[in-house]
Amino acid sequence: MTSSTAGSDVPALEISNLNVWFGTSHRSSKGQESHAVKALNLKVMPGERVGLVGESGCGKTTTILSAMGLLPSTASVSGEVLLNGVDIISGGESGMASHRWREIAMVFQGAMSAFNPVKTIGWQIIEALRIHNVVGEKQSTSRAIELLGLVGLKPNVLDLYPHQLSGGMKQRAMIAMAIACEPKVLLADEPTTALDVVIQDQILNLLTSLTEELNLALVLVTHDLGVVAQSCDRAAVMLGGQIVEEGAIEKLWKNPSHEYTRKLFNSTPDLASALEKRKSSGSEKKATLLEVRDLSVKYENSHPTTDSRKLAVDGVNFDVRAGELVALVGESGCGKTTTVQAIMGMVDIQAGEIRVSGEDTVRLRPSARKQLRRSMQLIYQDPYEALDVRFRVKDTVEEPLVIHGIGGNRASRLQLIIEALEEVGLTPASAFLNRFPHELSGGQRQRVAIAASIVLRPKVLLADEPVSMLDVTLRSGVLDLLDRLRSAHDMGILMVTHDLSTAIEHADRILVMRDGKIEEEGTSNAILNSPRSSYTRLLLDSVPSPNPDSKRGLVQKNLVS
């Protein structure tokens, strides 16, 4: 093996003129092919970190899967993938096998499911070591422990099964396995997307330091420009299967030449500019719509081993006033979704009071609860699951009207449906009325879901992560819609989100939740500029800024110099 010396000008990974077509399955008679990756070129030098950024469906994952020869058999590939100057994909599957993991390794998106669930972590790391014969049988265990140490895991992880690890630990173990055979190139496909922001920060730091220690070339595939800005030297922006712009991250940030790059940067949440982007909101105090007092909810399926005194929601207090957007922010498992479900009456509460327009909702009879539902509506996280696939748009929006007996006859209901659709920006409404969900984009689906909620003219809107499943360029549209709804109709909106920057940009007040308790409450300005709780500060520090010069970037440069 020739090892590349430092400062050599041979790229660790060079992709040149890569084309990928996906054939429609042979059963379909159309035989048309989709051109997923178009004449793509990318060079990564040893020790360099390159971000491959783009929205879903832009071909970024396809690109790196083809670099490892992992595409399904329906794909046809042309072009070259050179590792240290050697083409590895020309030899087909058999020619590829010897390069995999020894020279080019990968960390996958689904940290949750990337490990074989029935084998221990140790077994799987040792398998990688043994299959490529990098260490002898006897040293394999000690080498595996050493690898776990490199990524900050204890030796006992060796004997654990994947389901016994948290998401962040699993991703660390995955990285340990990826560097087991000391590859030259590491491909990371959305390595932090499923992780909470604090853990994401740790994993990105780990990847950054490993590339420096091991002179590893890293390709980081992500939809999040903030992640790239905070951890990469260079970035390539992909759109429709092509790289539309490539360059040093500072250059892209300060001086993007392509319109799409500018758009991506603008829609990426950024704490620094979040306050400037805010639309001015009325400061007058209006009537309180939703009051939550000392709300406590037990864990639903509490396991005998979990502490039975521990509550999913533990003594939570807050108000939402008319025309106000309140954000409930916290990491996964902090109880924010349970809080929303309790307000909707979907889970039984342990203690406390919930009042809507002054009326106690906890001890309502079913008939009264139906009336309550009309004044309080929920928007779900996943627009792909929230709509019934067999319902046309007009049926989805009409259903709540029928349930609550509003609108009298068909024609007047249709009028209400059209108004609701136009309100959420689906214009002209007539073009959407008869469509099925699969004929809509993700952003349009979420708008339909919102239309179905606001058609009842609710006073309170509960939005559970309304944009987390949407591409960044679509997010601001949906969030602006929520903004407009509350000011136009004086709705009170409670928005659950894990994303502090979104909250700061759009909410009037922010509640930071942790372990079932409200850790801190304040206006967006106060939370951003003078957080009282150390946990809020940690959250703020962990949000990756698309500005490469901000915060951590500066800290790192100071450390280097």
Add this chain to the structure above:
Amino acid sequence: MRRTGYIWKRSVFAVVTIFAAVSFNFVLFRVLPGSAITRISRVPNASPSMKKALAEQFGLDKSMWDQYWLYLKNLFTGNWGISYSNRQPVIENLAVAFGNTLPVVSIGTIVAIILGILVGVHSAVRRGTFADHFSTNLAVLFYAFPTQFLGMMLLIFFAGVLPAAGTHDPFAFNQTPWESFLDYSKHMILPVLTLVLTLYAENALIVRSSMLETLGEDYILTARAKGLSRRKIIRDYAMRNALLPIVTMVALALGAIVSGAILIEVIFSWPGIGRALYDAVLQRDYPMLQGGFLIITVVVVLLNYLADLAYYKLDPRVVD
């Protein structure tokens, strides 16, 4: 800690189920209208003293709880009553019948599972090819056949070539044990074949879809990226995970195997449990029925228990 708790829970559950079945067997016949004494003393105008004597003889004068206790004691000491039809102890009749059913059902089930896994894995790995279409359609065909129809067809096709009824050639004399064994095995071929064909198809279809689902999982991609050989990926990653639901499916199917065995044993005049039950129903041989159902219940519960333990061994995620 929690894992040993799981074994405990399953064991207790199995014991309780068997106990409930046993008790149900006791209650079932006592809630029927009429009393055993009036039925036994069928002579007209039986004197009260005669009735009393009969009640004493059968222990029916005792309280319900005492009778229940007696019933349990008899059950565990092997006193299961006397068959109405051949006047032999039920437990002896059933022991013979069980001895004949066991090899047919166990060989049939095991072969069907192995064949089903092989065919299913093969089709899944070669998804969309001619081999896959062929074996999948064939499996659907066999899955659709009713057992008795398939048995009849095999009987018609192979009558004359293979023995079609009983366990031994009725005209063979002075067989050595080896000859007897060969004769027995030959008689077993058709019943086992019928069982295998009806069971393999279902297994193959389930294994195929389970494998296809597993092959789409992320860890298969990880395994390929790691540079593992195709064989290793299919064995350690795909099959190992795809077979987990199969264990449950097989356990659930065991009840159906028993009913399948009844049909098969009747068609091929195989003197096993199924056949014994069939005859007992025809002759209203209640003690035999009671005993036969008990054996089937216990076997099904035990096999399900074994499946639970196997699942526990195979899947580290099983805790609750």
